[in-house]
Amino acid sequence: DAGITQSPRYKITETGRQVTLMCHQTWSHSYMFWYRQDLGHGLRLIYYSAAADITDKGEVPDGYVVSRSKTENFPLTLESATRSQTSVYFCASRRGEGEQFFGPGTRLTVL
Amino acid sequence: DQQVKQNSPSLSVQEGRISILNCDYTNSMFDYFLWYKKYPAEGPTFLISISSIKDKNEDGRFTVFLNKSAKHLSLHIVPSQPGDSAVYFCAASGSDSWGKLQFGAGTQVVVTP
Numbered sequence: 001d002a003g004i005t006q007s008p009r010y011k012i013t014e015t016g017r018q019v020t021l022m023c024h025q026t027w028s029h030s031y032m033f034w035y036r037q038d039l040g041h042g043l044r045l046i047y048y049s050a051a052a053d054i055t056d057k058g059e060v061p062d063g064y065v066v067s068r069s070k071t072e073n074f075p076l077t078l079e080s081a082t083r084s085q086t087s088v089y090f091c092a093s094r095r096g097e098g099e100q101f102f103g104p105g106t107r108l109t110v111l
Numbered sequence: 112d113q114q115v116k117q118n119s120p121s122l123s124v125q126e127g128r129i130s131i132l133n134c135d136y137t138n139s140m141f142d143y144f145l146w147y148k149k150y151p152a153e154g155p156t157f158l159i160s161i162s163s164i165k166d167k168n169e170d171g172r173f174t175v176f177l178n179k180s181a182k183h184l185s186l187h188i189v190p191s192q193p194g195d196s197a198v199y200f201c202a203a204s205g206s207d208s209w210g211k212l213q214f215g216a217g218t219q220v221v222v223t224p
Contacts, residue, residue, distance in 0.1 A: 004154075031210055042115075042200055042214035043155070050209055058211065090154055094210050099145055102154030 003027075006091050006103040014111050019078045021106050023091030029101075031094040032074040034058075034066065036087040037105075043090060049074055081110045114138045115203050117215035125223055130188040132218050134201030137182065141203040145212070146175060146186050149198045158199070159186070191222045 004025040013019050023032065030051050035043040035058075045058030047066040055066050063085060065077045074093075078085055088107050092100040116135045124130045132146075142163040147155035161168040161175045161184065168175050174187045188195055201215040 033211070035214075040216055041113075042117075042216040043202075043212075044214070045211055048209065048211055056209075092154075097210070099157040099160060100210070100212060102147075102156070104154045105152070 004091060004093055004101055004103040006089075006106050008106060009104065010107050012109045012111065013081050015082060016080050019081050019108065021076045021078075021089055021091075021108070023074045023076070023103060025072055025074075025091075025093045025101075025103075027093060027095065027101075028071055029093035029095045030071070031096075031100075032068065033092040033094075033100060034064075034074070034076045035090045035092065036060065037090060038087050046076065046089075078108075081108075083110050086110045113213075113216070114141075115201055115213045115215040117201055117218050119218050120216070121219040121221070123221045123223060124191050126193060127190045130186075130191045130195065130220055130222070132186040132188075132199050132201070132220070134184045134186075134215055135182060136184075136203050136213075138203070138205065138213070139182070140205040140207070141213075142206050143204050144175070144177060144184050145202045145204075146173075147200045147202060147214075148195075149200065149217070155200060188220075191220075193222050193224065196220055196222045 033048045034046040049055045049068045091103040145160040146158040149155040198217045202212040
């Protein structure tokens with residue numbers, strides 16, 4: 001199906017483990033984004049990408065790593081998970097100008 | 112330092128009445144503003160947007176008003192329906208920002224029968 005998908009939808013991990021959240025879009029949009037949603041903060045930008053192999057930091061990048069070897073995929077890796085990274089993570093994409101389209105989210109719990 | 116603020120965390124409105132959601136911003140470089148709607152366990156979905164060259168944009172029951180001098184925008188929903196019960200996020204971006212969005216904290220709207 002066309003659209004933007006995220007996997008897994010739910011993940012429980014332990015402090016110190018590496019976790020990768022996957023994001024896949026079928027529109028061939030150039031721009032992709034990762035946000036985290038926390039109560040009282042709305043959505044905050046972690047990393048973004050303007051095209052394959054072009055990525056840059058957002059507002060809250062510490063503890064996260066991204067890559068974008070293919071236009072359609074934009075994985076987000078937590079290299080050593082911490083409890084403060086417990087959150088809901090949203091991936092989004094945008095063709096050029098205009099609105100961003102969001103995936104369904106991944107709820108991550110770090111114990 | 113939040114550059115987009117939604118000062119009302121919640122709003123309760125009767126079905127059929129008007130819902131008015133407010134949003135303030137501090138960055139004068141913002142030139143594009145959006146409203147997103149979010150249901151539980153789903154991603155945000157785009158609702159309506161406005162460019163800084165306009166002061167009003169309408170789409171069906173939804174109207175967004177922009178007051179640049181006050182750095183304020185509002186979303187009007189008329190008439191409100193039970194399906195409008197959701198969290199609404201205001202977002203903003205600048206022309207030099209690659210479309211990166213700054214979001215407000217959100218307003219939970221509950222439409223009662």
